[in-house]
Amino acid sequence: MSEDSGSSKYIMVQLPEPCGEKSEAYKAGYNTIADIGKERIRRAGEKILQENADKEGIENLDIGFKVFKLDSSNIKPWDADFDNLEDTLLDHVENIKDERSEDDVLYEILLKYGLDLTVPIEERSINGKTVYAIGLGALVVCLADDISLDVVEGIGKLKAEFEPETMRVVFKDNGFKDDVVKTNAIQNLKKQGIDDVKSL
Numbered sequence: 001m002s003e004d005s006g007s008s009k010y011i012m013v014q015l016p017e018p019c020g021e022k023s024e025a026y027k028a029g030y031n032t033i034a035d036i037g038k039e040r041i042r043r044a045g046e047k048i049l050q051e052n053a054d055k056e057g058i059e060n061l062d063i064g065f066k067v068f069k070l071d072s073s074n075i076k077p078w079d080a081d082f083d084n085l086e087d088t089l090l091d092h093v094e095n096i097k098d099e100r101s102e103d104d105v106l107y108e109i110l111l112k113y114g115l116d117l118t119v120p121i122e123e124r125s126i127n128g129k130t131v132y133a134i135g136l137g138a139l140v141v142c143l144a145d146d147i148s149l150d151v152v153e154g155i156g157k158l159k160a161e162f163e164p165e166t167m168r169v170v171f172k173d174n175g176f177k178d179d180v181v182k183t184n185a186i187q188n189l190k191k192q193g194i195d196d197v198k199s200l
Contacts, residue, residue, distance in 0.1 A: 009118065012037060016069075041065055068117065074100040074108050075200060095173060095200070102143050106132060109141055109170055109200070126154035137162025141170045146177055152185040156192035166196065173199040 016032040019025045030036045045063030052058045074096055096105060110117060115135065122133040129144040129151045140155055159167050169189060176182040186197050 012041070038065075038067060066117065068107065071104075074105045102130070105143055105172075105200075106141055109139075110134065113139060113168070115139065124154075124158070127151045131155060131158070133158055133162065135164075137164040137167055139168045139170070143172045143175065145172070145175055147171060147175045147181070147185070148177065149181060149184055149188065152188050156189060156194065159192055159194060167194050168196040168198070169194055171197070171199045175199070 014034040014037045016034040018032055019030055019036070025036055030039065045065075048063060049058060049061065052061075106121070107117065110119065119135045124131045124133060127148060127150045129142060129147060131144075131151070131154070132141045133139075134141065137158055140158055142151065142155065144151070155169060171182075171185075176185065182199070189195075189197050
């Protein structure tokens with residue numbers, strides 16, 4: 001890895017097979033074989049840094065890695081209970097599952113758009129709201145609540161900054177204060193040449 005400045009790319013697939021409770025790995029705090037694999041990768045990266053400490057630029061070597069787990073969608077499926085429709089509708093006002101993080105939803109969006117999971121993601125704060133600029137502005141995602149038109153205007157400025165050939169923008173469906181703000185947001189983005197605006 002140090003020989004090519006850390007530009008090697010690889011995918012490791014490991015089933016989370018449980019370690020035996022009597023095994024040394026389990027006693028050391030590793031519950032699954034996948035946990036052992038993650039620790040080995042961490043240690044290998046640290047070893048490369050230590051063994052090459054005298055090389056120029058070694059402090060910039062990227063030894064990081066991402067861990068993904070196969071799971072169901074972060075979006076609640078529509079399953080109407082016609083005997084209790086009011087509760088079903090209220091339950092789907094927030095259509096993202098409670099136990100899911102913004103990162104979970106963000107990476108599902110990447111997968112749905114067919115983007116590589118290693119694509120650069122830059123996190124920005126616009127009027128106190130987190131906005132993700134993905135692939136140098138090809139995709140912009142805002143999963144915040146109470147999105148104002150100031151935030152939308154800031155997203156429009158990202159197009160001028162990054163100058164992508166096309167820009168897609170994704171919001172959380174109930175992230176806007178009301179439908180008027182949502183409608184105005186879409187129109188404002190269209191004025192700035194962003195026609196592909198979706199909400200989930």
